[in-house]
Amino acid sequence: MSATVEVVPGPIQGPTREEPLIEALLLDDYPSLVHLAYLILPPSISRARRVAAAHAVVQRALPPGLPLPAHPREFMRHRVVQEATRQASQQTARARLAAVLARADAMSFEPCATTVDRTTIRHRNECGRRVAIAFTVLFTLGILLALLTS
Numbered sequence: 804m805s806a807t808v809e810v811v812p813g814p815i816q817g818p819t820r821e822e823p824l825i826e827a828l829l830l831d832d833y834p835s836l837v838h839l840a841y842l843i844l845p846p847s848i849s850r851a852r853r854v855a856a857a858h859a860v861v862q863r864a865l866p867p868g869l870p871l872p873a874h875p876r877e878f879m880r881h882r883v884v885q886e887a888t889r890q891a892s893q894q895t896a897r898a899r900l901a902a903v904l905a906r907a908d909a910m911s912f913e914p915c916a917t918t919v920d921r922t923t924i925r926h927r928n929e930c931g932r933r934v935a936i937a938f939t940v941l942f943t944l945g946i947l948l949a950l951l952t953s
Contacts, residue, residue, distance in 0.1 A: 843887035
């Protein structure tokens with residue numbers, strides 16, 4: 804025995820609520836919104852924390868219960884910029900000074916990338932080694948100077 808299913812032609816029904824439309828837009832623009840938030844967040848925090856914070860900003864940009872605006876793409880960009888600048892303005896004075904001294908990321912850096920950029924990792928490891936060696940040398944010189952003067 805086989806059952807037959809009768810297909811009734813008719814108009815394709817879209818979502819009945821407004822949220823799926825803006826959520827679909829969020830999924831389409833997610834990488835660019837994360838990149839925008841990443842650029843606004845302060846460079847004083849580590850790259851990994853800044854990427855995670857950028858993702859969190861974009862995910863919080865769509866609180867439940869908001870009505871669908873006339874221009875949802877501009878609305879989402881505005882919400883992301885608003886939340887990222889709010890987080891950036893909550894820095895301490897020490898973090899602001901560190902942001903001035905922090906090394907900028909390359910313009911080609913993509914916070915949504917799924918592949919590992921090995922040259923950047925190697926460069927950061929080399930920088931870390933140099934800082935550790937410089938600190939060790941200065942610390943050793945300080946100890947030797949203290950021993951010689953006592």
